Amino acid sequence: MKHLIILAFMISSAICGAQGNFEKGMQKAFELWENDKWGEAENLFERIAKAEPDQWLPHYYIAQMNSLKSWNEKDETVLKSQLDKAQQHLDLAKNISENNPEIMVLQAHLYTNWVAFDGATYGMKYGQTVTEIYNKAYELAPDNPRVVYNKAEWGMGSARYFGQDTKPFCKDIEKSIELFANFKPESELHPNWGQKRAEQVLASCN
Structure with a gap:
């Protein structure tokens, strides 16, 4: 039993050390x-x-x-x-x-x-795919501020390109900022970016 306890301690210490080095x-x-x-x-x-x-x-x-x-x-x-x-x-x-x-x-x-590099060449190739990716991400994480904000900004860009009104997306940008205020990443290492850009986009809405 004593040997098992010592072995468990050694394994635990090794794992903690690896995590510490990673962080x-x-x-x-x-x-x-x-x-x-x-x-x-x-x-x-x-x-x-x-x-x-x-x-x-x-x-x-x-x-x-x-x-x-x-x-x-x-x-x-x-x-x-x-x-x-x-x-x-x-x-x-x-x-x-x-x-x-x-x-x-x-x-x-x-x-x-x-x-962005070449809309004429790559817009048709990737445009619909981007929309589908954001829709799937939103289904999985409707309260993730980066998902909400980026989905809305992509929608605004698409609307602008086709000469449509971008205002409907401003509410989603505003919602993302509210989500940013309450968002807690899984750790200090996990993604936690986007709020400043969302605030800039919202300012352009106003």
Whole structure:
């Protein structure tokens, strides 16, 4: 019995130590990112992803970084390289965490990157898919502020493109801000972004 207790303690200590290293590594990557050291942050996320094959968060943030870098990219070769890398890591994240609304939102962003780059070429290809992704994410998590806000902003962009009224979506933007105020991420490492952008969009509504 004594040996079993000692073994259980050793296993528990090893698990806690691994979790501690994961959290410390992730926090360090966030600090680098916040200090505009994007390359160092991305490299650290990649090392963490290799060391923690059951964690979806490092893959998520690698994908998000490459998506963010792609918004104003004019070189299609560079854009493709970044978004291919983002998609690769997002696919890995999906394999670890299926039907995850946070991952779905980021998947919609990747397709939107392509639409923003060349609407004539990629609008027809990805437009309907983005709408379907947001609808599915909303079914799964109607109280997730990122789901509500991004779904509404995509709707506004589509309405604007087709010359339709964008005002109906403003209520959803307002709802997302209320959700942001009460949203508690699963941990300090989990996605918790979007409120400032939602507030900017709402201001444009007014």
